[in-house]
Amino acid sequence: MIYWNSFGDFIAMGGYGFYVWGSFGLTVAIMAIEPVLVGRRLKNTQARLKRQLRAESRKETA
Amino acid sequence: MLAAEQLACVRGERRLFANVGFRLDGGELLYLQGRNGAGKTSLLRMLIGLLPPEAGQILWRGQDIHEQIDEYRAELCYLGHHNAIKEELTPLENLLLSARLADETLSEDDALDALEQVGLAGREDLACKYLSQGQKRRVALARLVKERRALWVLDEPFVALDVAAVAWLAGIISGHLQRGGLAVMTTHQPVDIPAGTVRELRLG
Amino acid sequence: MLAAEQLACVRGERRLFANVGFRLDGGELLYLQGRNGAGKTSLLRMLIGLLPPEAGQILWRGQDIHEQIDEYRAELCYLGHHNAIKEELTPLENLLLSARLADETLSEDDALDALEQVGLAGREDLACKYLSQGQKRRVALARLVKERRALWVLDEPFVALDVAAVAWLAGIISGHLQRGGLAVMTTHQPVDIPAGTVRELRLG
Amino acid sequence: MLKIIAAVIGRDLKLALRRQADIVSALFFFIIVVSLFPLGVGPEPDLLRKLAPGVLWVAALLATMLSLPRLFADDHRDGTLEQLALAPHPLGLAVTGKVFAHWLVSGLPLALLAPVLGLQFDLPTDALLVLTGSLLLGTPALSGIGAIGAALTLGLRGGGILLSLLVLPLYIPVLIFGAGAVDATVAGLGGEGHLSLLAALTFAALGFAPWASAAALKIALE
Amino acid sequence: MLKIIAAVIGRDLKLALRRQADIVSALFFFIIVVSLFPLGVGPEPDLLRKLAPGVLWVAALLATMLSLPRLFADDHRDGTLEQLALAPHPLGLAVTGKVFAHWLVSGLPLALLAPVLGLQFDLPTDALLVLTGSLLLGTPALSGIGAIGAALTLGLRGGGILLSLLVLPLYIPVLIFGAGAVDATVAGLGGEGHLSLLAALTFAALGFAPWASAAALKIALE
Amino acid sequence: MKDRFNLYRFASPATFYPLAGRMIPWFAAFAALFGLAGLYLGMLVAPTDFQQGEGYRIIFIHVPASWMSMFIYLVMAFWAAIGLAFNTRLSGMMAQALAPTGALMAFLSLWTGALWGKPMWGAWWVWDARLTSELILLFLYIGYMALVAAIDDPRRADKAGGLLLLVGVVNIPIIYFSVQWWNTLHQGSSVNLTKSSMAVTMLWGMLLMAFCFWSYAIAVALARVRSILLERERHTDWVKAELLGVGDGERA
Ligand code: HEM
Numbered sequence A: 001m002i003y004w005n006s007f008g009d010f011i012a013m014g015g016y017g018f019y020v021w022g023s024f025g026l027t028v029a030i031m032a033i034e035p036v037l038v039g040r041r042l043k044n045t046q047a048r049l050k051r052q053l054r055a056e057s058r059k060e061t062a
Numbered sequence B, C: 001m002l003a004a005e006q007l008a009c010v011r012g013e014r015r016l017f018a019n020v021g022f023r024l025d026g027g028e029l030l031y032l033q034g035r036n037g038a039g040k041t042s043l044l045r046m047l048i049g050l051l052p053p054e055a056g057q058i059l060w061r062g063q064d065i066h067e068q069i070d071e072y073r074a075e076l077c078y079l080g081h082h083n084a085i086k087e088e089l090t091p092l093e094n095l096l097l098s099a100r101l102a103d104e105t106l107s108e109d110d111a112l113d114a115l116e117q118v119g120l121a122g123r124e125d126l127a128c129k130y131l132s133q134g135q136k137r138r139v140a141l142a143r144l145v146k147e148r149r150a151l152w153v154l155d156e157p158f159v160a161l162d163v164a165a166v167a168w169l170a171g172i173i174s175g176h177l178q179r180g181g182l183a184v185m186t187t188h189q190p191v192d193i194p195a196g197t198v199r200e201l202r203l204g
Numbered sequence D, E: 001m002l003k004i005i006a007a008v009i010g011r012d013l014k015l016a017l018r019r020q021a022d023i024v025s026a027l028f029f030f031i032i033v034v035s036l037f038p039l040g041v042g043p044e045p046d047l048l049r050k051l052a053p054g055v056l057w058v059a060a061l062l063a064t065m066l067s068l069p070r071l072f073a074d075d076h077r078d079g080t081l082e083q084l085a086l087a088p089h090p091l092g093l094a095v096t097g098k099v100f101a102h103w104l105v106s107g108l109p110l111a112l113l114a115p116v117l118g119l120q121f122d123l124p125t126d127a128l129l130v131l132t133g134s135l136l137l138g139t140p141a142l143s144g145i146g147a148i149g150a151a152l153t154l155g156l157r158g159g160g161i162l163l164s165l166l167v168l169p170l171y172i173p174v175l176i177f178g179a180g181a182v183d184a185t186v187a188g189l190g191g192e193g194h195l196s197l198l199a200a201l202t203f204a205a206l207g208f209a210p211w212a213s214a215a216a217l218k219i220a221l222e
Numbered sequence F: 001m002k003d004r005f006n007l008y009r010f011a012s013p014a015t016f017y018p019l020a021g022r023m024i025p026w027f028a029a030f031a032a033l034f035g036l037a038g039l040y041l042g043m044l045v046a047p048t049d050f051q052q053g054e055g056y057r058i059i060f061i062h063v064p065a066s067w068m069s070m071f072i073y074l075v076m077a078f079w080a081a082i083g084l085a086f087n088t089r090l091s092g093m094m095a096q097a098l099a100p101t102g103a104l105m106a107f108l109s110l111w112t113g114a115l116w117g118k119p120m121w122g123a124w125w126v127w128d129a130r131l132t133s134e135l136i137l138l139f140l141y142i143g144y145m146a147l148v149a150a151i152d153d154p155r156r157a158d159k160a161g162g163l164l165l166l167v168g169v170v171n172i173p174i175i176y177f178s179v180q181w182w183n184t185l186h187q188g189s190s191v192n193l194t195k196s197s198m199a200v201t202m203l204w205g206m207l208l209m210a211f212c213f214w215s216y217a218i219a220v221a222l223a224r225v226r227s228i229l230l231e232r233e234r235h236t237d238w239v240k241a242e243l244l245g246v247g248d249g250e251r252a
């Protein structure tokens, strides 16, 4: 099934390695980083709001 | 004639007020009060239909203003923080143009007469940029002299006016009320309006 | 300490006033009056050295202010029509920055304290663009709380303030006078300043 | 309906005439930008002739764009816009008047000046004619589309540059067909096809833009 | 002396970071204007390569220029400028700080982005380097000269377009040497001569501009 | 009155926030699954292209990214239209949550296209209609984000941004049909339902990758809309309940 004869061939991509891996590399990088950033933003927001809301409710009860 | 029911206002993310209501009939003045940031200007902008209320409705002659917005506006005169005058034009040109754009008819004689009443006689032909802050305000107020629309909405009309001009404006508003007009007004300065019924509404 | 002699002012092509003079000593307040367009703001801008007088001179501790402009300005605090605050910054940042740019030292604690006094406690960390007109004015006024410069020049400081804030500011000005400071002020609203000698000067 | 449009046009023209500096500066900006290119690119006539349609059109775009922030800003600041919105007729009509007045003051003079500048680039006469025609046909679309951008960015800090960010991408079709018409004429192919597409664009923009701008203005006035 | 300059720079950078949209929009304006030319001129790579230095430099000029009106306008409108003028140190120092902050926010990013755009025009590598270098050297002069124009037109209606009218002619030497350096490199002649002239221009501008601007500001504040 | 209640409930932030939270893992899993399958087919199994050599494999990213860049814009425009017509709070937030991902997709389309163009056409970039209009699409995304960021009042931002989205939507057909309208370097559409000129494995690889990008975009946008929801609605009772784990406002 597998089309490639060797791993080296796979990396070389018939001489187009730079272009192919440049495309795939950046895409994979972006698709790895964006979710992390988004997830972090969500976590941060949740934590910050939690802190604020706690402080507020403490103020109210006080 | 003008009624507001259960109005609520949210600006940015803050709820400024909720459940505000009032009724106002001919010859009555609504005097809107409240500390800085209470939402007076916001309420006025709801009344003139520029700011959609978060909740509640505003009725004019028993009907929601947004269902008859052009008819409503033909009976409305609003004067905001800004003077709505063009610095390059003379007071006379400004007065005539603002009438034309508001779809009113105002003859040149009437306009000259109005300018004389606000104490700008002799300056009708000077571009407004040469007038002082208070004089510019007077040009804006000159609109009211010949204004016969039923509802006046005035946001801090007395700002920048000297004592003489304040008294004059109070007289103009009284006249409007006596003719059976309605007015809604905000101001931080206490001012005496000699005629008409004054209702107060305090926000916040 | 502050004296003006035979000042004259021409703006555009109009002579606003001529032969205006006064003397002001420690503990005294000069209350500048006049109808709209009389030239009050123009006179204040002369006093702070931004507008060169057409004729006459302004003396500080007996010497022309333009001969000692940096020294004079180190003793001067001016508050104009505009608030001189940045909408993107918080009240606290604004206060600290304006002190830094004016070459004053202001600790963060002092700044927080000042903000509390003007009734902005709890909003120190909110960007100023979210404040109402009156609240912004209060941020600007917070500068005065810790201000120990000798001469205060205030152009319509009470505009846009509600009743509570007006009383507070009058108190702050009294305190300044009691400490032997000088103040020059304009306003169309009559306001009671409880302490110090009040001199009046009427233009036009 | 026509009464109010005419009133707005009359007012805006009167204001523009009172401060002629505006009209003159837009024209001079156009001239200067066009003249910058020979300075940056070098003086070869062949190169310049090829450049000319693109440069003239891009400069016209930029000159129009620079005058856009003020289309509504003055009226907004001094409260006139509020009064227009409160008048008992649809705001779109008033905006139509303003767009038309803007074109009279900015687009029309550009189109009339362009052939003179085209001469500097050694364009042949038929290309000059098509250049003027394409500008006459295309600049109303620039005013119309620009009005939407101006309304969307009204009152925002940094509005000018944000405005160009929003508007320039939408100007690109106008630019392509406008400059394309001149290019085609220079190449001897005849620019009619481009010109009719340009006319279609302008019609669409003028029909649609005032109402979109009015909607954006109402949002800005809240 | 340095304290006040540093305070002004710190404040302006803080403000710029709070509204990053500004920086980003200026950059995108640059990109868009650069992209407009091929659309107007046509896609031939040879022609485009010849155009590239001129187009990139003109676009940098225009992008800088568009951000100029706000250099003092915000401070003027909210009264901060008055307070700066009333501070007990020369106004020129504060202006120096503002000019430097303006460059950090507008000129520097442009210079760093330019090589990427140069690639779109198929410029060779050494030309790309010289392009970046010339922009790094030249843009401070643009900020400095621009500050004078911004101060002179402060508070005038239609200031934006008037400003460009004043400033663009003064930018021409910078443009000629800047684009010239790149042109010379593309032609294989070496751009050092142009670059050193550019450096001289920048030094002169930075020494002189803050004080001229301060004088103009004082006039505007009367 | 009743159906209005339902409509609002459907778009109600309080119900949507937890729902989105539950959907995210699913779409993330789909994305990973389709991605692995697509890469396996595309990179390991599919044979070479006799014209373009191995360089053609960029297609497995280029085409899905290009499609998504256009599709996301259409979805944003759809939400904008809903928001302007029915004044629903959620629509504007959805549009804002999608924009960065859409811009990234447009950027990836440009990036992979440029890396493809260098070996195939000998230039990183040519000023051809499709490439140019894709670039404009990126500008439209950036313009939208800049406009929304410049407006402080979130609801004004939603409305103004929505209007801009609707105005800009004319660009999408231009991109899509540009290769047919203008004679350009860029190749035309080769995927169509009746006859496909591509090898079956290539086609499947591309479709799987497209599904991967699609699921990915949904997952990321949902996560982003959750933060936006929290920030916007931080004063409401449901956020309090959600974050502090207490009952709803009536109890408090
Ligand atoms: C930066 C440059 C490029 C951009 C912005 C771009 C843009 C696009 C877009 C928007 C599509 C999707 C449209 C559709 O499916 O009809 C697409 C598809 C495609 N592109 Fe590109 N492209 C670029 C460069 C290239 C290059 C250099 C090649 C190959 C030599 C290429 C080959 C393809 C192919 C084969 C498709 C799929 C068409 C189909 O089968 O439907 N593209 N591109």
Ligand SMILES: Nc1ncnc2c1ncn2[C@@H]1O[C@H](COP(=O)(O)OP(=O)(O)OP(=O)(O)O)[C@@H](O)[C@H]1O
Binding pocket: B011, B012, B016, B034, B035, B036, B037, B038, B039, B040, B041, B042, B043, C129, C130, C131, C132, C133, C134, C135, C160, D222, F153
């Ligand atoms: N467009 C807006 N976006 C966000 N917040 C706003 C907006 N307009 C007003 N606000 C906020 O709404 C509140 C009320 O503003 P408003 O102008 O109605 O107050 P006001 O009662 O007129 O106050 P003042 O007495 O100071 O004039 C303020 O806190 C203000 O910051």
Ligand SMILES: Nc1ncnc2c1ncn2[C@@H]1O[C@H](COP(=O)(O)OP(=O)(O)OP(=O)(O)O)[C@@H](O)[C@H]1O
Binding pocket: B129, B130, B131, B132, B133, B134, B135, B160, C011, C012, C013, C016, C034, C035, C036, C037, C038, C039, C040, C041, C042, C043, E222
């Ligand atoms: N820069 C200027 N150029 C020309 N005329 C000016 C300028 N500034 C002010 N004036 C004119 O000078 C006169 C006085 O203005 P000034 O602002 O000093 O008045 P004021 O006493 O403060 O009035 P107000 O009570 O309205 O604030 C006005 O007639 C005004 O039009």
Ligand SMILES: [Mg+2]
Binding pocket: B040, B041, C133
């Ligand atoms: Mg108010």
Ligand SMILES: [Mg+2]
Binding pocket: B133, C040, C041
């Ligand atoms: Mg004054």
